[in-house]
Amino acid sequence: VIWMTQSPSLLSASTGDRVTISCRMSQGISSYLAWYQQKPGKAPELLIYAASTLQSGVPSRFSGSGSGTDFTLTISCLQSEDFATYYCQQYYSFPRTFGQGTKVEIK
């Protein structure tokens, strides 16, 4: 099983801020990592796959980086619609695993 440590669990920020969320794996997964955004009462939506490829329709203020064991999701200029919970997920091996989630809240 690949364990994932996502941090922070809670991030307080203001509109316009640059925010960074980290995801660390217990073993290397190459670039088999996705990032999802979930708003209350809604299904998760794919933001980034293959660690750094932006899903079609996702704003360019979102970016992903990393490979192996350490990955980062960056939102360059936080907008009001970005306040949500973010999850990383590895799809390198089974069982698939998710990070614990990072809630981005208004400061």
Next chain:
Amino acid sequence: EVQLVESGGGLVQPGGSLRLSCAASGFTFSSYEMNWVRQAPGKGLEWVSYISSSGSTIYYADSVKGRFTISRDNAKNSLYLQMNSLRAEDTAVYYCASNVLWGQGTLVTVSS
């Protein structure tokens, strides 16, 4: 419209069974690997099961292995999850998901 629509959730007693369905539309369902993912109330996401596009390869989370069965009918553009021996800890919103698209989820509540 490209979408996944789950159904079949509801209230069931511990030890009971439930069958979830997921109807796909707007894309070539038979070309896509599919998963079931669940989310307990107020908790994070938990992967449950995977099935390959042809149905020949299947994986389960340890927490459901031996109790849940995933299947698909590509002719009907449908994905299924048969859930037996349900426990209180199986209470969650269950999502069907491809690599890029998720359904809206269906709530399963296991309680006496």
